[in-house]
Amino acid sequence: MKKKFIIYIGFFALLFTLFLAFVFWDYDFSKSKLKVINATIPEFSFKDQNGKAFTKSIVDGKVYVAEYFFTTCKGICPKMNLNLRRVYEAYKNEPGFLIASHTCMPETDSIPVLKKYEAKMLAGALTQNPNGSYKIIHTDSLEKFTNTNWYFLTGDKILLYKLARQGYIIDNDKPDSTQHIGDQFLHSQFFALVDKNNRVRGIYDGLENREIEKLIGDIKNLLKEKVTTKRFMDGFGNNPG
Numbered sequence: 510m511k512k513k514f515i516i517y518i519g520f521f522a523l524l525f526t527l528f529l530a531f532v533f534w535d536y537d538f539s540k541s542k543l544k545v546i547n548a549t550i551p552e553f554s555f556k557d558q559n560g561k562a563f564t565k566s567i568v569d570g571k572v573y574v575a576e577y578f579f580t581t582c583k584g585i586c587p588k589m590n591l592n593l594r595r596v597y598e599a600y601k602n603e604p605g606f607l608i609a610s611h612t613c614m615p616e617t618d619s620i621p622v623l624k625k626y627e628a629k630m631l632a633g634a635l636t637q638n639p640n641g642s643y644k645i646i647h648t649d650s651l652e653k654f655t656n657t658n659w660y661f662l663t664g665d666k667i668l669l670y671k672l673a674r675q676g677y678i679i680d681n682d683k684p685d686s687t688q689h690i691g692d693q694f695l696h697s698q699f700f701a702l703v704d705k706n707n708r709v710r711g712i713y714d715g716l717e718n719r720e721i722e723k724l725i726g727d728i729k730n731l732l733k734e735k736v737t738t739k740r741f742m743d744g745f746g747n748n749p750g
Contacts (some may be wrong), residue, residue, distance in 0.1 A: 523693055527691055528559070528685075531701060532614060541732070542730075543704075543710040543711055543727060543731070544710070545703075545708045545709070546678060546708075546709040546710060546711070546712065547676065547677075547678050547708065547709040548709075549676075550565070550672070550676040550677070550703065550707050550708070550709070550710045551671060551672060551675055551676050552565055553565060553664075553668055553672050553676075554664065554668070555611070555662040555663060555664035555668075555669070556620055556662065556663055556664055557620075557623075557660045557661060557662055558620060558623040558624040558626070558627045558660070558661040558662075559620075559624070560620050561686055562678075563609070563662055564603060565707065567607075567704075568604070568607065568609070568682060568703065568707065569707065570656045570705050571605050571606060571607055571705060572605060572606050572703065572704055572705060572731045572732050573606065573607045573608065573609055573702075573703050574593065574607075574608050574609070574700050574701065574702055574703075574724070574728070575608075575609045575610075575677045575679070575700065575701045575703060575718070576590075576593065576608075576609075576610050576611070576612065576679075576697075576699075576701075576715060577610075577611050577612070577613045577669075577673055577679065577680075577695055577696070577697050577702045578590060578610055578611075578612065578613065579612050579613050579614040579617070579618055580612070580614075580617075580618050580623065580625075580626045581614075581617070582696075585696075585698050585715075585716060588642070588715075588716055589698060589700075589715035590610070590630055591635070591642075591643040591644065591715060592643070592716070592718075592721045593608055593610070593630075593659075593700070593715070594630060594631075594635050594643070594645065595635065595721060596608065596721065596724060596725060596728070597631075597658070597659050597730075598635060599725050600658070600728060601658065602657065603658070603732065604658075605732055606658060607658040607659070607660060607730065608658065608659045608660065609660050609662060610659070610660065610661050610662065611662045611663075611669055611672070611673070612661070612662065612663045612669070613669065613670075613673075613695045613696060613707075615663045615664060615665070615666050615669060616666070618663050619663065620663065620699060623661040623662075623663060624661075626661060627656060627659070627661050628652075628654065629645075630656045630659070631655075631656050631659065632645075632647060632652035632653070632654040633645040633646050633647040633648065633652060633654075634646050635667070641718065669695075670695050673695055673697065674695075676709070677701035677703075677709060678701065678712065679695050679697045679699040679700070679701050679712060680695050692731070697716060698715050698716050699712050699713065699714060699715060700712070700713045700714075700715045700724060701713075701747055702724060702727055702728065702731070704731050704734060705731070705734060705736045706736060710727070710731060711727055712725070712735055718742065
């Protein structure tokens with residue numbers, strides 16, 4: 510009797526082990542503690558600074574940072590993009606990461622304008638000032654540079670603004686529904702961090718040093734995550750950790 514009982518216990522233990530293996534075989538135990546802020550980012554299609562199409566297929570399976578700026582901005586944009594240059598320097602050799610900088614003024618930020626702005630941001634050495642701020646030192650107007658994963662994007666204004674508001678959740682100002690899109694202006698200092706499954710996992714103040722340092726650390730953690738199957742995105746994946 511005792512022997513039969515041990516056999517039963519062993520059998521049910523085996524069944525339970527197989528059940529756990531089935532449930533968790535594709536679960537990513539390396540998941541970051543970052544919660545999912547928005548699990549649904551709309552489809553998009555823009556043009557980058559080289560005139561090439563930039564669609565959701567380019568970011569699939571990658572971690573990326575999204576921001577909005579405009580090239581003639583004299584206020585918050587220069588500091589924001591200097592901080593993004595810091596992020597770029599930290600991950601410029603990481604194939605699973607990219608930065609997507611969207612213009613909020615597509616009517617003026619054409620592809621040639623964005624190409625010129627790319628050189629402004631990436632040519633030259635990034636240096637830190639004594640007060641802790643950053644600047645780029647340009648030694649030659651014809652400086653060569655390599656851009657591995659920073660995209661400067663333009664496109665349809667309606668789609669650009671929809672993505673900021675409904676996708677990245679980085680526009681605090683509620684638009685006037687009666688206002689024509691041509692009269693709307695989106696100006697946000699926030700960066701959105703998106704994971705490999707196209708889910709927003711963090712919002713960061715692009716002007717604050719502590720926020721940038723946290724962003725750099727959070728990117729590292731998200732890069733360790735695996736692409737999650739739909740089963741766990743609907744279950745465990747909405748509250749990772």
